[in-house]
Amino acid sequence: MSAPERIPPRSVTPDANPAELLARGELTVRGRIREASNAALFCTVALDGRQASCVYKPVAGERPLWDFPDGTLAGREVAAYEVSEATGWGLVPPTVLREGPYGEGMCQLWIDVHPEAELLALVDGEEPEPGWKAVGFADVGEGRTALLVHADDARLRRLAVLDAVINNADRKGGHLLPTADGRLYGIDHGVTFNVDGKLRTLLWGWAGEPLPEEAVGVLKGLRDALDGPLGARLATLITTAEVDATRARVDALLTSGRHPEPGGDWPAIPWPPV
Numbered sequence: 001m002s003a004p005e006r007i008p009p010r011s012v013t014p015d016a017n018p019a020e021l022l023a024r025g026e027l028t029v030r031g032r033i034r035e036a037s038n039a040a041l042f043c044t045v046a047l048d049g050r051q052a053s054c055v056y057k058p059v060a061g062e063r064p065l066w067d068f069p070d071g072t073l074a075g076r077e078v079a080a081y082e083v084s085e086a087t088g089w090g091l092v093p094p095t096v097l098r099e100g101p102y103g104e105g106m107c108q109l110w111i112d113v114h115p116e117a118e119l120l121a122l123v124d125g126e127e128p129e130p131g132w133k134a135v136g137f138a139d140v141g142e143g144r145t146a147l148l149v150h151a152d153d154a155r156l157r158r159l160a161v162l163d164a165v166i167n168n169a170d171r172k173g174g175h176l177l178p179t180a181d182g183r184l185y186g187i188d189h190g191v192t193f194n195v196d197g198k199l200r201t202l203l204w205g206w207a208g209e210p211l212p213e214e215a216v217g218v219l220k221g222l223r224d225a226l227d228g229p230l231g232a233r234l235a236t237l238i239t240t241a242e243v244d245a246t247r248a249r250v251d252a253l254l255t256s257g258r259h260p261e262p263g264g265d266w267p268a269i270p271w272p273p274v
Contacts (some may be wrong), residue, residue, distance in 0.1 A: 018094040020046050022054060022088050027100045029056070032075035038062050038073065038190065043101045044101075045107065057190075058105035065191070067198070071204065073190030075237040080189035081108075082233050083246075084224045086217050089158045093177075096235070111185050117178035119156060120202060122146040134207020136269065150205050154212075155184035160203040164260050165249055166192040170270050171201035175226045195236045195245040197263055200270045206259040216257065223250045239250050 025047035039061020043054050062073045074097060081095035093109040100107065121132070125147060128134045129152075132149040135193040140146045150156060163171050169191040177185040191198070211219075225231070226247050234243045253260070262268035 005046060005222055015271050017107050018052060019044055019096055021050055021052055022094055022109060023096040026051075027048070027054075027056060027098075027107065027228060029101055030114075030208060041102075042110070043100050043107070053110040054107050056100050056102075056105055056107050058100060058102035060103050061105075062190070067194065067196070069190060073102050073237070074104070075168040076192045077106040077108065077189045078111050079237040080168075080192050081161075082230060082237070083222070084162060084165055086222055087158075088228045089218070090160070091159050091162055091184065091186050092185065092189065108187065111177045111187075114180040119150050119151045119153065119176055119178060119184075121175045121267075123149055134204050135202055146152070147257075148202070150203060152205065153184075156203055157186065157212065158208060160201065160206060160209065161219070161253070162186070163203065165198060165200055165219075165246065167194055167198055167245070167249060168192050169194065169198040169200045171203060172270050173202055178249055179193060193242045193246060195241050198266055199263075200267060202269060204262060204268065210260050211253065211259060212258055216254065219250055219254050223247065224253065226250065 011154045019207065022045055025045035028044050028046070029041050030044060031042045033055065039058055041056045041058070043056045045052055045054050046134060053111040057074055059071050059074050062071060065247055071251050078095050081092040084090065084092035093111050095108040097104065098107050113210045122138060123129070123146060131152050133152050137145045138148045149161060155214070166189065168189065170188065171186070172188075175186055175188045176212055177184070178185060189258070222230075226234075226243070231243055
């Protein structure tokens with residue numbers, strides 16, 4: 001299916017239960033999102049007079065990966081949403097696993113993005129300006145380098161903690177969705193929850209720093225939830241070994257009390273970074 005001439009903006013009719021709408025509503029494909037690495041379809045979903053825009057990623061459209069079992073990316077996206085909800089931070093848009101026109105896949109609410117919100121930048125100089133955190137130097141062509149920075153933003157910091165928990169191997173700039181009402185969402189969580197350490201992110205600015213008190217409290221609650229209903233839900237979406245590895249990552253964060261630092265066995269920054 002070809003992409004429409006203009007995909008409508010990320011939008012949603014206000015709804016008290018968007019997950020129910022996504023799970024039970026009639027799904028209509030409107031076009032394909034061409035820049036996505038796996039099949040991603042722009043859709044509308046309607047139920048009892050309620051309607052929203054969403055993205056539908058059928059399992060049948062997932063590209064095989066050497067380090068993730070085939071046909072598991074949709075479940076991982078839903079698992080990331082479940083963990084996000086358990087934190088209380090609401091960092092991942094409502095996401096469900098459901099049948100669609102091209103078989104089972106994940107269906108996620110499509111969010112309106114605020115285009116003027118600046119979270120990442122390339123700047124000259126050796127140190128970031130106040131209000132920014134340094135990630136590292138990037139080659140910008142013609143033998144020049146620039147400092148890659150991200151905003152010293154509490155919303156981004158929460159997302160960095162979530163990524164450490166779910167072992168996100170692909171936190172790019174294009175996966176950050178700030179909204180006009182001040183919220184921030186992260187999307188594209190198909191390569192998460194691997195049992196091996198694969199954290200790749202642009203949000204390294206707090207690496208090695210103590211975790212905020214808020215994050216420590218959230219992690220303690222998350223650890224309890226993983227031994228209860230959350231763990232049971234995740235076990236239907238990822239493997240038992242991956243659920244155990246998630247518990248171990250939460251334990252490690254609580255033991256160290258610090259944001260993780262890049263390791264040497266895996267590229268620390270995704271490519272391309274956007």
